[in-house]
Amino acid sequence: MDTPKTNPSISPFEDEPVFIFMNGLSPIKPMKSAQISQTFSSGSFPSPPRVFTSPHLNCFKEPRFLRSHNPLATSRPEVSSEDLNKFQTNEGTIADSIHSYHNSSESQENALVGIPVADDSVPLPGQHTEFSAEIPQALKYNNYGNPGYDPGHETNPLLGLHGEAKANFAYVQESFRIDPNERELLNQGFSLFDSKSQESEFKGWRRWDNSVSGDTDLFFTNNATLKGLMQNPPVDRSMPLISQYGLKDNRPVEQKPYAEFVTRRRYLNFKKSNLPRKNSDDHLKLGSVIHSDEKSLANEKQLVPAKSNSSSPKCILPGSGLDLEAFEGLKLDKKVINNDKLSCGIPVSLPSCTSSLQFFRSHEHQGALAMELDSSVFGSQLAEDCSPASDSTIGEDFNQNSPRKKRQARLRKFDAAETGGCKGCKCKKSKCLKLYCECFARGEYCKDDCSCQNCYNKHIHQDIILQTRKQIESRNPLAFAPKIVTSSPEIGIDPNKTPASARHKRGCNCKKSVCLKKYCECFQAGVGCSESCRCEGCKNTFGRKDGSNSMGVEAEPEEETEEREKADAGQKLGKPNTLLSQQPKHFQAVLEEEMPDAVGLRASDRSPTTCIKTSSPNGKRISSPSCDLIPSSRGGRKLILQSIPSFPFLTDHDNP
DNA sequence: GAGTTTGAAACT
């Protein structure tokens, strides 16, 4: 593979034909041009998988999308080259551009389906290019959970794009769609971003009006994505048509089974700009010039010397060799470390583009999804709830009449009530890099309201976080997987109840709490104990291990009654119902079909018959991945209550 | 708010 010669000041991509095309792309002009049957209304826009998938992370998709999830089965609207021609750009049609691009010598190399696009654009180890620093971090760590991702192949998240894993690397689409309401706000002069840092974060991204949809599709995306889209078009209704067509002779191409397309659909945080703009074009110019951020990028890359403190013991991440000491004292909010290598020699490229949102998911997502699921999604959290970056309360002030906003508000309200808000952690010793840390375990960054000490679970330590995460996952691939699974699609019926069929995947091990306190993960999640539990004296209100039921179906034991009475009393006093409040803190409904195969789990492999009982005679757990999901009792579809990072992220799947 | 209890996570 020839590494493109790079102009030190220019991204290695940019002299490529596709970028010539793309640079002429973003006309930032109102659409409403051609009307085509295919639309991408906010309601139909599927929530994308998270950027950094861990097993549970990219599960969260709206059901609507799931129905046609199989990309190969996705009905693809017949779009002719004329349709493609409707993608108007400043310099001709997109179809023209694509055609032109793919007739180029370079495109000939990569146009074949299945060829990763990253190869010619990804720096090799040590080849820390401008581009490397420029692309969103999410692009670098997109391997987890890709359908074609070989977990055994990748050893280090930092090598996501740098090492051998890149053989499996397709690309991650990063874009976010601006829905009609949001666009209206944009046009009214509201800022797309809520901070300067966010602005700079998305510099280089461009606005793209998908006029073909005939609807309201306005996307923000980045060049890497566009390049990927054109080289490796997905067959996916969530993608703009440009991504579905146009590869060869303007004809649809085969779906790449392992390509992962993550749409960063952010929840926009609209704030009135200081200087209201008359049109969004002006406002969005910042995103249309790819080099516009070079200066800031250079600034960002200023090396921040690690504080030398020889007196303190080195803190090495077990197993990783990561020297946290190198980061000690780097409590930078704005600074970006440019330690190309940590003491362990692992190249580190800290994000310059990643958002302040969250680290694993594609942020976006959550709010959008939650909306689609309506407020009936129990316990779901809008990622924004915890995220200043995605706090959309301001935007909510406007457009209050929008059904979407209303639903959003309802969800938030419910969420806050049912989850007790996003209570921060109080970790003292774990640096918030272990599962002890609830924030970390949820895939969230620690927040302002956390009272943790020596916290590394911050955006600026994203690399460490990912490294640690990988390490944990290497020990237990399902460490970040949802703990609660359910077998029936009752989610959404009653937002106040966890589905009765939901169970803790691994079960609890309670000895003294008799599963009646929140020490018990089952109880805390609001689910009954199951055979997977090794609890003693189980009296779980939500269902006991012995199968006796819950929630008043059977006579409640005294303790249970007391517990309920307390809860009821609390409710009467205006306190949250303790039982309800003890429901899952961060669980949300996920369709099991959406579980990635990141850990080698395929739906077909999860048949009930392959499920092995998970308790050993001595009570220790025997983990069987195939048992992680309870077979649906209603044929096929399974639902999972997923531990969700409530984020801000900008967030990604795959996870951050 | 401090101290205790608890069980998951991490470690050996």
Next chain:
DNA sequence: CAGTTTCAAACTC
């Protein structure tokens, strides 16, 4: 894999 230790949340006072 089993026993032990560490950890932080939940709980109690």
